[in-house]
Amino acid sequence: MASLVVIKIGGNVIDDPTALKRFLTAFAGLSGAKVLIHGGGKVATQVATKLGIETTMVEGRRITDQPMLDVVTMVYGGLVNKQIVAKLQALDINAIGLTGADGGTILAKKRPVKDIDYGMVGDIEEVDSGQIQFFLRQDLTPVFAPITYNTAGDLLNTNADTMASAIAVDMAAHNDVTLVYCFEKKGVLKDPADDDSVINELTPDLYAEYKTAGTINKGMIPKLDNAFKALEKGVTKVIICHANEVAEAVRQGAGTTLKMT
Known part of the structure; x- marks a missing residue:
């Protein structure tokens, strides 16, 4: 079975041109087939402000009314996506x-x-892995913006972590898939104030203990929930790591590795 790496990049890395260039250089250096899913960073909020469109967040999630959907489509699907594609072409x-x-x-x-009411936000129903396989067979590297669509022809704003997990799960029927979540931390931390307090391995039981103790909380919980669901559904390995360490993490030397036992 062919190997495939599915990587989601987000957080402050998207907003920092130097950090993004460093990550993309490491991503380009990974051998074999790969798929990239990116978030939007803070650019959508900045563009919305310039256009006089109010940004509303509830528990860290963006409320996407029609004007905000127009903004995230322009920013995520246009500006950010094409900047990343152009930089990868240069690499x-x-x-x-x-x-x-x-x-x-x-x-x-x-x-x-x-x-x-989250507005025009999409929950994924189906991934066409055959279409993604087709792109990979043409020696293309798919770079996905976090926008989906529905059967009525509407665009929908979709969580990039969820999109990465859904793609990894569906592709696992055809590939030995490693799913990697990259951001500005070195992994899942025991102490959020200490960047070196990385939990090297995490099992469901240990995850439950850390959640109960409050060690793992807030935005890390939905990310890890998605990650463990991916393992349950056939993804071989899930890694959470710093964007600077993606190459090392894929080679089993950095970040937090999630395992079922």
């Missing part, structure tokens, strides 16, 4: 910039309103 990686709507690769449905 001799033949990248192709995509949203979930392109090639019908990622179908979603609008999140139902419960306690909170």
Whole structure:
């Protein structure tokens, strides 16, 4: 079974040109097939402010009304995505910039309103792994922006961590998949104030203990929930690491590795 690395890059790395260039150079140096999923950083909020569009966040999640959807589509699917693709081309990686709507690769449905109306936010229903495999067979490196679509033809803002997990799970039927979440920390930390307090390995039982103790909290919880679900559904390995250490992490030398036992 062929190896595939699915990498999600986000956090402050997207906002820092130097850090992003360093990450993309390391990403380009990885051998074999790979897929990149990126977040949007703070650029969407900055552009929305310039356009007089208010940004509303609830528990760290963006409320996406139609004006904000227009902004995130322009920023994530346009500006950020194409900047990354251009930089990868300069590093001799033949990248192709995509949203979930392109090639019908990622179908979603609008999140139902419960306690909170998130607006035009999509929950993933289906990934067309055959289409992604087609791109890879053409020696193209897919670079996904966190935008999906639904059967009515609407674009939807979709969490990039969830998108990375969904792609990794679906591709695991055809590949030996390593899923890597890269950001500005060295991994999952025992002490958020100490960047060197990396938890090298994390199992479901240990994860539950750290959550109960409050060691792991806030935004790291949905990231890890997605990661463990990916392992349960066939992904071989999940790593959480610093963007600077992605190459070393894939070679089993950095970050936090998640295991089922």
